[in-house]
Amino acid sequence: MIGLAVCRTFELTFVRAILIGYREDKLVKTVSRCECALRGASQFTVTQEKQTMPTLAASPVMDFQSETYKDAYSRINAIVIEGELEANDNYTQLSEYLNGYKDELIKLAKMEKKHMRGFQACGKNLSVTPDMPFAKAFFSRLHDNFQTALAADKLVTCLLIQSLIIETFAIAAYNIYIPVADDFAKKITEGVVKDEYMHLNFGEEWLKANFETAKAELEEANRANLPLVWKMLNEVEKDAAVLGMEKEALVEDFMITYGEALGNIGFTAREVMKLSAQGLAAAA
Ligand SMILES: [Fe+2]
Numbered sequence: 001m002i003g004l005a006v007c008r009t010f011e012l013t014f015v016r017a018i019l020i021g022y023r024e025d026k027l028v029k030t031v032s033r034c035e036c037a038l039r040g041a042s043q044f045t046v047t048q049e050k051q052t053m054p055t056l057a058a059s060p061v062m063d064f065q066s067e068t069y070k071d072a073y074s075r076i077n078a079i080v081i082e083g084e085l086e087a088n089d090n091y092t093q094l095s096e097y098l099n100g101y102k103d104e105l106i107k108l109a110k111m112e113k114k115h116m117r118g119f120q121a122c123g124k125n126l127s128v129t130p131d132m133p134f135a136k137a138f139f140s141r142l143h144d145n146f147q148t149a150l151a152a153d154k155l156v157t158c159l160l161i162q163s164l165i166i167e168t169f170a171i172a173a174y175n176i177y178i179p180v181a182d183d184f185a186k187k188i189t190e191g192v193v194k195d196e197y198m199h200l201n202f203g204e205e206w207l208k209a210n211f212e213t214a215k216a217e218l219e220e221a222n223r224a225n226l227p228l229v230w231k232m233l234n235e236v237e238k239d240a241a242v243l244g245m246e247k248e249a250l251v252e253d254f255m256i257t258y259g260e261a262l263g264n265i266g267f268t269a270r271e272v273m274k275l276s277a278q279g280l281a282a283a284a
Pocket residue numbers: 084087111112115170192195196
């Protein structure tokens with residue numbers, strides 16, 4: 001099974017590389033990681049690889065107190081705070097709709113609130129005021145789509161938006177941020193990212209258990225929402241670069257984690273490639 005997951009990762013890497021014009025050196029590096037994983041599959045999990053092998057080869061020296069850094073941080077920090085608040089609201093709302101999971105969803109919502117407070121502390125630590133209006137606008141399309149789906153009782157769409165897209169977006173952002181973060185933020189983010197894998201797993205398990213009835217709605221929700229991720233990544237590309245986070249690395253981490261999640265739910269490797277390509281093509 002692990003080997004299969006890694007093969008899926010391998011294929012996904014090529015799909016994305018073809019679609020966005022990946023730099024050859026980075027592609028070779030990523031493919032090598034997949035090949036190593038295949039050779040050591042018995043002792044290997046994909047999650048462990050992502051957590052222990054930062055995508056960035058070396059951490060640049062950051063001036064965390066420069067005006068340029070703090071200006072970019074005011075938007076990135078706000079996005080993270082807003083993302084955690086959005087996740088808190090989404091899980092709280094889902095707890096009222098998803099039969100039999102109320103306690104678990106409330107527990108997840110509380111974790112998201114704790115994450116939000118942690119990232120607020122990161123901003124304070126650098127004397128940065130987060131630009132919350134910017135972050136609200138940044139999340140507005142996913143927010144609106146979630147609310148529209150909830151009102152229509154489309155819980156599969158809600159889970160795709162929160163547990164797959166938002167959680168995977170957070171995982172990718174935190175994985176890429178950790179190697180370039182200040183010491184205070186690094187400790188907090190390392191703790192948070194572990195929780196986000198657990199939240200992603202919650203959505204995977206529910207959707208896997210309901211795969212046959214959820215499949216068509218998942219495909220539709222993917223088509224409608226995955227392109228938003230690419231638009232969002234484009235909107236933060238410059239600020240993320242100031243913090244030392246490469247867009248290519250963010251896309252890579254997102255794509256691999258999202259594709260693995262789709263595969264864990266029950267989509268075949270070919271379907272995962274198709275779903276990924278649909279999102280990318282619509283965003284182009
Ligand atoms: Fe979170």
